[in-house]
Amino acid sequence: MEFIYENVKMTDSETLERAASRNAILHTGTPSLDEILSPDYSATPKSQQERRNAARSGGILPGILHVLAGPQHYLSRVLMRLAVMAQLPPVDGGAGAERVSYVELNNFFDPYLVSQVAREHALDPSAVLDRIDIARGFNWDQAVEIVGKALPAKVVPRSAVLVSGLTALMDPSDTSSFEGLREMVAGLKRCQQAAPVYMVATCPIADGSTCKPRGGHVLYHHAGAILTVTGPRTTKSGSQVTDWVLVRHVAFPERVLQCWDHASAVKKAMKRARGRKDDLSSFRTLDDFTGKSRGGD
Secondary structure, eight states, rough: OOOETTEEOSSSSSHHHHIIIIIIIIIOOOHHHHHHHHHOOOSSSSSHHHHHHHTTTOBTTTTTEEEEEEOOHHHHHHHHHHHHHHTTOGGSSOOSSSSSEEEEEOOOOOOHHHHHHHTTOOOOOHHHHTTTTEEOOHHHHHHHHIIIIHHHHHSSSEEEEEEETTTOOTTOOOHHHHHHHHHHHHHHHHTTSSSSSSEEEEOOOOOOOOOOOOHHHHHHHHEEEEEEEEEEEEEETSHHHHHEEEESSSSOOOOEEEEEOOHHHHHHHHHHHHTTTTTTGGGSOOOOOOOOHTOOO
């Protein structure tokens, strides 16, 4: 595989790691994703602080295509947050991107969410949205035209290229669709020439697979990093679990990260407690309480 960073072609992970050490990493703003993409990742973290420290040193590398496979609505939110993070200065974990090329093939883009993330980072929402160039496609032919031809002509150095649903509109059973995918891959390769550029695409997981993105070997072999995410799924206790898997990466071995959210379980338990018969929290006044008590005698 060949990658480009600051007009220099790179073919080994060592060079990419040197690039990362020069503050070239773009933080995604999604802690679990940054953590699994961190050189400080640990399969057995000893504390939440250790996990937070790992997330601070992880993120997207320039010059390679990062493919995120999984539920598209969930990953679209990750991509929209990344569109804001890319505009932050490098000292704050961003790329200082003046332009963000956003290809929307899922129709999930939400300006309100982007504005909300911008405010979280003390950025002007209007200015942030103005720097995002959105191209929308509603069928496979349009997707191929946008990514394969229109996108490379717009990409400038020190920018971000984000594609929501790269193969969402693709029909894998139609062999001719792979020719269109090859055109897309060729277009993404041309985008790499505007170095340094940060490239992330989301896509569904292939049918019958747990880790490969839809797009077969054509996409699998071009991507420099492939991650899959499942969930979030709800356990019997009400907690939510999200599983991240780093399937391949030019600089890191395969990794797994399981993220637990217990807040939903606590809310569920509180709601169940409030719903119990004669629970004190269900009485608004003393008369309510005494009335129910007499009724039970």
